Amino acid sequence: MSILEVSNLSLSFGGVKALQDVSFRVPENTVTTIIGPNGAGKTSLFNCISGFYKPQQGTIRYEGRELSSGIKPPKRAALGLARTFQNIALFRGMTVLDNIKLGAHVHMKSGLLGSMFYFGAVRREEMEVRREVEHRIIDFLEIDHIRRQSVASLSYGLQKRVELARALAMRPKVLMLDEPVAGMNREEKEDMARFILDIREEWGVTVLMVEHDMGMVMDISDHIAVLNFGQVITEGEPADVQNNPEVIKAYLGNSDIDSLRKKLNPEGEAA
Amino acid sequence: MRIGDAKQTYEADEAIWTSSTQKFWFGLLMLILLLFPFMVDSYLLYLGCLVGIAVISATGLNILTGFTGLISLGQAGFMGVGAYTVAWLSLNTGLPFPVTLLLAGLAAAAVGILVGLPSLRVKGLYLAIATLAASVFLHFIFAEWESVTGGMGGLSLEPAHLFGLTFQSDFRMYFIIVPLAVLMVFAARNVLRTRVGRAFIAIRDRDISAEILGINLLRYKLMSFALSSFYAGVAGGLFAYFYRVVTPESFPLSMSIFYLAAVIVGGMGNLLGGILGAAFMTLVPEALKLLTAALTPFYPNAPVFMSPMLEIIFGALIVGFLIFEPHGLAEIWHRIRRFFRLWPFRN
Numbered sequence: 172m173s174i175l176e177v178s179n180l181s182l183s184f185g186g187v188k189a190l191q192d193v194s195f196r197v198p199e200n201t202v203t204t205i206i207g208p209n210g211a212g213k214t215s216l217f218n219c220i221s222g223f224y225k226p227q228q229g230t231i232r233y234e235g236r237e238l239s240s241g242i243k244p245p246k247r248a249a250l251g252l253a254r255t256f257q258n259i260a261l262f263r264g265m266t267v268l269d270n271i272k273l274g275a276h277v278h279m280k281s282g283l284l285g286s287m288f289y290f291g292a293v294r295r296e297e298m299e300v301r302r303e304v305e306h307r308i309i310d311f312l313e314i315d316h317i318r319r320q321s322v323a324s325l326s327y328g329l330q331k332r333v334e335l336a337r338a339l340a341m342r343p344k345v346l347m348l349d350e351p352v353a354g355m356n357r358e359e360k361e362d363m364a365r366f367i368l369d370i371r372e373e374w375g376v377t378v379l380m381v382e383h384d385m386g387m388v389m390d391i392s393d394h395i396a397v398l399n400f401g402q403v404i405t406e407g408e409p410a411d412v413q414n415n416p417e418v419i420k421a422y423l424g425n426s427d428i429d430s431l432r433k434k435l436n437p438e439g440e441a442a
Numbered sequence: 443m444r445i446g447d448a449k450q451t452y453e454a455d456e457a458i459w460t461s462s463t464q465k466f467w468f469g470l471l472m473l474i475l476l477l478f479p480f481m482v483d484s485y486l487l488y489l490g491c492l493v494g495i496a497v498i499s500a501t502g503l504n505i506l507t508g509f510t511g512l513i514s515l516g517q518a519g520f521m522g523v524g525a526y527t528v529a530w531l532s533l534n535t536g537l538p539f540p541v542t543l544l545l546a547g548l549a550a551a552a553v554g555i556l557v558g559l560p561s562l563r564v565k566g567l568y569l570a571i572a573t574l575a576a577s578v579f580l581h582f583i584f585a586e587w588e589s590v591t592g593g594m595g596g597l598s599l600e601p602a603h604l605f606g607l608t609f610q611s612d613f614r615m616y617f618i619i620v621p622l623a624v625l626m627v628f629a630a631r632n633v634l635r636t637r638v639g640r641a642f643i644a645i646r647d648r649d650i651s652a653e654i655l656g657i658n659l660l661r662y663k664l665m666s667f668a669l670s671s672f673y674a675g676v677a678g679g680l681f682a683y684f685y686r687v688v689t690p691e692s693f694p695l696s697m698s699i700f701y702l703a704a705v706i707v708g709g710m711g712n713l714l715g716g717i718l719g720a721a722f723m724t725l726v727p728e729a730l731k732l733l734t735a736a737l738t739p740f741y742p743n744a745p746v747f748m749s750p751m752l753e754i755i756f757g758a759l760i761v762g763f764l765i766f767e768p769h770g771l772a773e774i775w776h777r778i779r780r781f782f783r784l785w786p787f788r789n
Contacts, residue, residue, distance in 0.1 A: 260651040
């Protein structure tokens with residue numbers, strides 16, 4: 172069953188066609204990856220799904236209901252669509268802990284008046300969130316040593332991890348990750364890959380990601396959709412996608428398929 | 443002396459004071475504030491009341507500008523709304539002061555929400571101009587709506603009263619103003635460490651992420667405007683009871699700039715900054731006047747030279763602080779605290 176289904180989506184900015192008739196599906200409880208060369212429209216697609224862009228045509232169905240353009244980003248967040256950004260979008264003036272707590276915003280109720288007194292229900296709710304964040308997220312992502320630090324002082328890899336933590340605090344059903352391992356070293360990448368797999372298995376969350384690191388994509392994805400010039404070339408399991416001549420051409424624009432197939436398949440290269 | 447701290451519960455870790463040292467110093471400060479009016483002359487008492495009023499209003503503006511990132515030049519206008527509400531209510535209804543002050547805050551909050559409406563579309567300097575327009579408009583209403591505001595002549599009002607007690611002296615007003623200032627700073631602290639306050643800071647730091655986390659930008663921006671102008675309204679109401687006369691000229695545009703400067707000099711996005719900034723902006727001009735008086739016996743011409751210089755020296759001090767202490771006066775305090783945190787074991 173598909174938790175998210177994109178059908179015939181088209182988006183253009185003036186004369187630039189960012190997405191043309193894009194259709195693909197995200198099966199429930201999988202790691203689904205969208206790959207494609209730079210400028211293929213991957214981030215535009217993410218922005219359509221999270222509600223920042225309004226596609227001119229097509230539909231996005233989430234859990235069987237259509238996400239019309241009237242459903243704004245905050246509402247989509249409340250429905251269980253969480254995401255991280257390609258360029259880290261944390262709140263730099265706050266501590267790690269406060270950033271993560273903000274993820275739980277939609278699940279909290281405290282209003283302005285109650286907050287002023289910090290009493291009874293407001294206090295209990297704050298403590299519940301703190302406990303949940305500590306037990307489920309900070310322990311899980313191994314960031315307990317930095318919880319009091321300001322986000323601006325952290326390394327790039329840790330900032331990415333905090334952004335993931337914030338998205339998890341939203342208790343998502345679908346977690347959208349825009350280039351989760353870009354700019355990371357090998358060790359950080361391995362950690363992130365492990366977290367993504369654990370999120371799917373232990374939390375039962377469907378992961379939809381955009382990523383360029385082919386090694387990781389092929390290793391952890393269950394389902395892959397390939398985008399080029401705003402169009403879906405193919406979708407399927409990693410092995411099928413890897414050997415698809417169209418994909419190889421899109422990436423490398425060359426007809427010498429055998430040598431390029433090796434580049435797309437790092438394991439084959441190692442063997 | 444303290445050698446470290448270990449917490450057993452999340453409650454203890456989330457508390458405002460995380461150590462008994464902090465509680466001790468705060469208790470001492472409260473004691474000093476309580477004894478202050480019994481120890482000082484009428485001039486210092488008068489200044490104490492002014493600082494209290496300024497702290498309330500500056501804290502309000504700090505919530506809006508420092509924590510939510512929305513620049514406003516409307517603070518004096520909102521204070522005016524509060525002051526006129528109190529003046530009108532006390533002339534026409536005879537309600538006791540806690541009620542009139544609450545209504546003053548609510549009236550200012552309602553106006554603040556209206557003024558804040560453009561904030562979804564315009565940011566930064568453009569929002570400053572929009573709030574500037576609102577404050578000019580409010581000034582116009584104060585001056586022209588004679589049946590309610592008394593026009594240019596303004597309104598005079600009776601002293602604040604409660605249960606037959608009247609508060610006509612500075613000494614008595616002090617015991618309204620200062621406890622209220624303490625309470626309101628605490629309320630602000632509570633808001634800022636819970637869900638609503640985090641949403642404010644999120645909007646300031648990166649509004650696109652705030653939206654993706656399910657924070658409704660318009661709702662929270664307006665909430666920040668409402669809260670900020672509530673504080674301004676209460677401060678304005680106290681101002682009315684303190685001077686017992688309210689005219690359109692009581693709340694000039696320069697007063698909005700005064701509060702913006704207080705928040706910037708004190709430290710934006712830092713509650714202590716708003717408090718220190720308000721005290722600095724209120725007290726430094728007075729201190730300069732005292733300095734002039736102290737110099738007069740030695741240099742008989744001091745007043746002649748100094749009086750035109752006062753504003754320039756004041757301005758230079760502000761510029762100096764901005765250059766040498768860009769994070770505001772609060773940063774100086776934090777440095778001192780860091781130094782003594784584990785003193786004498788490490789410093």
